[in-house]
Amino acid sequence: DSWRDLPLLINQWANVVRWEMKTRPFLRTAEFLWQEGHTAHATEVEAVEEAERMLQVYADFARDHMAIPVVTGLKSASERFAGAVETYCIEAMMQNTWALQAGTSHFLGQNFAKAFDVTFQTSEGTRDHVWATSWGVSTRLVGALIMTHSDDTGLVLPPRVAPIQVVMVPIWRKDHERATVVDFAEGMAAELRAAGVRVHIDDRDKMKPGAKYYEWERKGVCLRMEIGPRDVANAAAFCKRRTGGDKFNIPLEGCVDAVRTVLSEMQVELLERATALRVENTHEVDTYAEFKEALVAKGGWYRVAWCDDTEAEDAIKAETKATIRCFPLGDQDIDGRVCFYSGKPATHIALFARAY
Numbered sequence: 372d373s374w375r376d377l378p379l380l381i382n383q384w385a386n387v388v389r390w391e392m393k394t395r396p397f398l399r400t401a402e403f404l405w406q407e408g409h410t411a412h413a414t415e416v417e418a419v420e421e422a423e424r425m426l427q428v429y430a431d432f433a434r435d436h437m438a439i440p441v442v443t444g445l446k447s448a449s450e451r452f453a454g455a456v457e458t459y460c461i462e463a464m465m466q467n468t469w470a471l472q473a474g475t476s477h478f479l480g481q482n483f484a485k486a487f488d489v490t491f492q493t494s495e496g497t498r499d500h501v502w503a504t505s506w507g508v509s510t511r512l513v514g515a516l517i518m519t520h521s522d523d524t525g526l527v528l529p530p531r532v533a534p535i536q537v538v539m540v541p542i543w544r545k546d547h548e549r550a551t552v553v554d555f556a557e558g559m560a561a562e563l564r565a566a567g568v569r570v571h572i573d574d575r576d577k578m579k580p581g582a583k584y585y586e587w588e589r590k591g592v593c594l595r596m597e598i599g600p601r602d603v604a605n606a607a608a609f610c611k612r613r614t615g616g617d618k619f620n621i622p623l624e625g626c627v628d629a630v631r632t633v634l635s636e637m638q639v640e641l642l643e644r645a646t647a648l649r650v651e652n653t654h655e656v657d658t659y660a661e662f663k664e665a666l667v668a669k670g671g672w673y674r675v676a677w678c679d680d681t682e683a684e685d686a687i688k689a690e691t692k693a694t695i696r697c698f699p700l701g702d703q704d705i706d707g708r709v710c711f712y713s714g715k716p717a718t719h720i721a722l723f724a725r726a727y
Contacts, residue, residue, distance in 0.1 A: 422459055426460075443461055447695045460697050461473045479502075528593065533569070535587075541574050555602075595611045596609070605620070693724055704720065
């Protein structure tokens with residue numbers, strides 16, 4: 372609001388650059404936040420079940436709340452967490468068709484338990500080392516959300532995770548109109564808030580409506596409601612989705628159901644868009660020559676038959692910058708297939724892609 376604030380803003384931005392943008396924001400930062408868990412179990416079976424259960428928790432959250440469809444899979448030996456017996460992962464496709472590892476869950480076996488002498492008393496009264504798991508996601512998921520849905524205007528946030536789902540912009544030209552439109556907005560907002568919708572009323576005096584629209588579009592708010600004197604007279608709000616389309620009216624009467632429907636449709640639409648992108652850009656090739664040509668020409672993910680070989684994996688990475696993202700769970704039909712790189716009998720179905 373004042374030029375006097377400019378030096379402070381520049382200093383704050385410089386701190387962001389120093390601490391958050393050493394490489395890519397949210398993906399590989401100097402400081403970031405984790406959600407992380409560790410469990411210890413009496414048996415190998417229990418530990419594997421827990422690692423797989425947590426992987427599915429992350430996959431479900433990414434799909435159902437963030438509208439990010441992910442592939443669940445196992446990492447190759449070279450991509451596995453150090454000391455783990457198996458590393459499970461969720462992989463997401465960004466809009467440039469690169470992959471992003473969005474979360475991991477590790478079956479640690481008894482390796483760390485033996486290293487740190489973590490034991491328990493068995494039902495037979497003997498001592499044994501625990502079977503352990505470790506799993507986590509981080510602010511990397513924020514980067515995944517941004518790169519999956521956003522556009523050249525700014526953020527696009529799925530309704531289930533958007534901190535503000537609806538922004539109301541009262542519009543007036545004359546002073547006596549202000550109270551009328553603001554009161555109407557507050558009444559509609561109260562109904563929506565009572566139903567659990569996250570609403571903000573932008574009644575700032577010193578900013579034109581167009582500037583407000585642009586600001587809230589950049590911030591990714593799902594639904595914008597424009598309320599002027601004519602809208603008050605019609606007992607409705609003039610609305611615009613962040614995901615595009617024509618403007619439309621939502622009447623005050625029945626506004627809760629109408630807004631819920633719009634937000635639900637947007638949530639589904641964002642997931643469908645992201646899923647369609649992944650399907651359209653996941654390819655199958657039979658030879659390494661095909662793979663190299665297609666990777667340069669159109670990018671994307673490549674589902675291939677693979678004979679597990681760390682040296683071959685390193686050679687492919689060095690030549691193409693593509694890596695094995697995972698061996699997809701539930702998609703390991705290798706009967707009669709040969710490796711696309713070596714021609715040897717396949718041991719896995721692998722997803723190769725360039726990745727962040």
